[in-house]
Amino acid sequence: MSGTTVERTTLLRRKDVLAGLLFVAVALIGLYVSRNYPIGTAVRMGTGYVPRLLCWLLLGLGAWVLVQGFFETQSERAASLSATAAWRPLVFVTASLVIFGLSIERLGLVLSILLLIIVGAAGARGLRPFETVAAAVVLILLSWGIFIVGLGLAIPVWPDW
Amino acid sequence: MELAHNLALGFGIALTPANLFFALAGALIGTLIGVLPGIGPIATIAMLLPLTFHVEPTSGLIMLAGIFYGAQYGGSTTAILVNLPGETSSVVTCIDGHQMARQGRAGAALAVAALGSFFAGCVSTLLIATFAPPLALVGQSFGAPEYFSLMVLGLIAAVVLAHGSVLKAVAMIILGLLIGLVGTDGNTGGTRFTFDITDLTDGIDVATLAIGVFGLGEIITNLSRPQEARSLVAQRITRLWPTRDDFRRAWPAVLRGTSLGSILGVLPGGGATLSSFAAYALEKKSSPYAAQFGLGAVEGVAGPESANNAGAQTSFIPMLTLGIPGNAVMALMIGALTIHGIQPGPQIMTERPTMFWGMIASMWIGNLMLVIINLPLIGIWVQLLKVPYRFLYLAILLFCAIGVYTVSNSPTAVLLAAGFGVMGFIFARLECEPAPMILGFVLGPLMEENLRRAMRISSGDATIFLQRPISLGLLIAAAALCVLVALPAIRSKREEAFQES
Numbered sequence: 001m002s003g004t005t006v007e008r009t010t011l012l013r014r015k016d017v018l019a020g021l022l023f024v025a026v027a028l029i030g031l032y033v034s035r036n037y038p039i040g041t042a043v044r045m046g047t048g049y050v051p052r053l054l055c056w057l058l059l060g061l062g063a064w065v066l067v068q069g070f071f072e073t074q075s076e077r078a079a080s081l082s083a084t085a086a087w088r089p090l091v092f093v094t095a096s097l098v099i100f101g102l103s104i105e106r107l108g109l110v111l112s113i114l115l116l117i118i119v120g121a122a123g124a125r126g127l128r129p130f131e132t133v134a135a136a137v138v139l140i141l142l143s144w145g146i147f148i149v150g151l152g153l154a155i156p157v158w159p160d161w
Numbered sequence: 162m163e164l165a166h167n168l169a170l171g172f173g174i175a176l177t178p179a180n181l182f183f184a185l186a187g188a189l190i191g192t193l194i195g196v197l198p199g200i201g202p203i204a205t206i207a208m209l210l211p212l213t214f215h216v217e218p219t220s221g222l223i224m225l226a227g228i229f230y231g232a233q234y235g236g237s238t239t240a241i242l243v244n245l246p247g248e249t250s251s252v253v254t255c256i257d258g259h260q261m262a263r264q265g266r267a268g269a270a271l272a273v274a275a276l277g278s279f280f281a282g283c284v285s286t287l288l289i290a291t292f293a294p295p296l297a298l299v300g301q302s303f304g305a306p307e308y309f310s311l312m313v314l315g316l317i318a319a320v321v322l323a324h325g326s327v328l329k330a331v332a333m334i335i336l337g338l339l340i341g342l343v344g345t346d347g348n349t350g351g352t353r354f355t356f357d358i359t360d361l362t363d364g365i366d367v368a369t370l371a372i373g374v375f376g377l378g379e380i381i382t383n384l385s386r387p388q389e390a391r392s393l394v395a396q397r398i399t400r401l402w403p404t405r406d407d408f409r410r411a412w413p414a415v416l417r418g419t420s421l422g423s424i425l426g427v428l429p430g431g432g433a434t435l436s437s438f439a440a441y442a443l444e445k446k447s448s449p450y451a452a453q454f455g456l457g458a459v460e461g462v463a464g465p466e467s468a469n470n471a472g473a474q475t476s477f478i479p480m481l482t483l484g485i486p487g488n489a490v491m492a493l494m495i496g497a498l499t500i501h502g503i504q505p506g507p508q509i510m511t512e513r514p515t516m517f518w519g520m521i522a523s524m525w526i527g528n529l530m531l532v533i534i535n536l537p538l539i540g541i542w543v544q545l546l547k548v549p550y551r552f553l554y555l556a557i558l559l560f561c562a563i564g565v566y567t568v569s570n571s572p573t574a575v576l577l578a579a580g581f582g583v584m585g586f587i588f589a590r591l592e593c594e595p596a597p598m599i600l601g602f603v604l605g606p607l608m609e610e611n612l613r614r615a616m617r618i619s620s621g622d623a624t625i626f627l628q629r630p631i632s633l634g635l636l637i638a639a640a641a642l643c644v645l646v647a648l649p650a651i652r653s654k655r656e657e658a659f660q661e662s
Contacts, residue, residue, distance in 0.1 A: 015590075015591045015592050016326075016329075016591075018591055019329055019332075019591040019592070019593055022587070022591070023332045023336070026336060026339075030339060030354070033354055033356070034353065034354070037351065037353065038349070038351070040349075041621060042616050042621035042623065043616055043617060043620055043621035044617075045348070045612075045613050045616065046349060046351075047346045047349045047351030047352075047353055048353075050342065050609045050612070051339065051342050051353055051354070054335055054338050054339050054342070055339070057335050058332060058335045058336065058339065061328065061331060061332040061335060062332060064328060065326075065328055065329055065332060068328065086381070086385035086586070086590075088384075088385075089380070089381045089384035089385050090381050090385070090583065090586060093377060093380055093381050093384070093558065093582065094377075094381075094579050094582060094583055096558065096562075097377065097558075097561070097562055097575060097576075097578065097579040097582065098575075098576055098579050100562045100566075100575060101562075101566070101572040101573075101574075101575030101576045101579070102572060102576075104566055104572060104575070105572060113559060116558065116559060116562055117555055117558075117559070120554075120555055120558045121555060123381075123384055124384050124551045124554065125551075126551060127551050131551075131552070135552055135555050135556075139555065139556060139559050143559060143563060147563060147567075151212060151215055152215075153215075153567060154570070155563075155566070155567075155570075
């Protein structure tokens, strides 16, 4: 039994198997979400006609990719989703953007950029605190100059209270 | 002398101070991101796309186009001096360009690359001006069934000519088509895949998707890789002018590269990268100096560098005349047109001649600027290579954030882009090319509209696509491509073409 589990884990690390699963999953979610969209007829297509058609197509293609992945012989095509330290940039880069999106209208440009840079800088190795602050100051001045003064965009600069 | 008249009109537009400024801005930004590894033209154009809303559509397009071909100039600088491709289209330039630099002939390599690119830029600008009008006329005669079949062919051809698994690329197109459907259905008024989020009822903007997948996805991918050591050729570049022997050997390669790049650029899925790989393979096979390739053969720089610039520019032809994007950059150009409420398609040339010809004329002006930016001022760009990526990505991250916020002044777009960034990272890890997804995304609504119209014309008979001769021909071509790519002999050739280095 242990032999099959080993095989299963290596199978799940293959790029094509994972990609196939991803496509199948998206297609299934799409079919579920669009289950109540009116389909209509070919002459008068409803809201759901094309979306459902595409979901079925994606389901088929995803299954095909999945099956191909199962029979793939090259062992070096294993995906390394978790092996390397990818979680660090993934988490911090994504978080920095989410924080920017949530703060830009409440805290204004200057403070949101500061937050973005501080959180974003945590995503890379070897950035010293002093360097981060210096980069933040330069980038705040630069974007203030380009977007507020230069292009006159209507973005709040400071929090309004 | 229709052509001369049209070009005169174009230069009248392109030479206004504002448009000269935007051409210069595009050329400078293009060179900058071309020189810097880790950021490409797709991400840059996506970031700047929302800003073009604040300027004239013609000026905006002139700048965005300048970024695309400017990146082809800048990319070669890094390839030659650092042995690192500044752009994917300069990968093959590293091979011989860097060898030349190590032999103390960096100046000659840079000059050949820039002059070859300039020649290619001039020729392809003329080609666009010559072939765009007749092609647009053909496009104007197309009905809904023909358009639908043309888009099918365009999408299929795009994945066949791109690298990586065809099957996964087709799945990525479908995924893009699905994302393109998010929002309100223009025909029935029903909402689709909005998950009850109000901001999604207007659909997702192409800039949001592209900034997420290309901009943020690339940042995460780059940061998760160990930093590569950069071996800048330290000596000063003293002699910029190539020798007579260099000229004698380079000019036929420039001609071959320009012709090959011009042809490959027009094809869907073509453009800069494919052109440069194909040109290097051609030079290596046909050159009498074949033994010198890899050791600093000047043809190995001249051919691919001319080809990538020619391909970058001729890929505008199908976008401008038919409204069909052949690569991700052209998909973003269509996005830029839509921001201004301009429907892409063959009618652009007749309805907006000043924009059409102004943009074409600006390409020649932009190329002239680029030679000056890249040759006498080369020292400035070399200095920029000393900026470490850990500073660079903070700036890219910020421009992504502000860019995506200004798309619609909504925080939701920023959150969406963050999600697309995670998606882009996963795709990169799973070797799923994101470019076909963007093509599908842009073409999705157009395809649905034309499918609906075609079915209404035929009262629901799907064979209408086979009954119309032009539509049938286009579909046969698409089917033939699918069969061709499945043949083992072709498949191995296709993989070979992308594994030159």
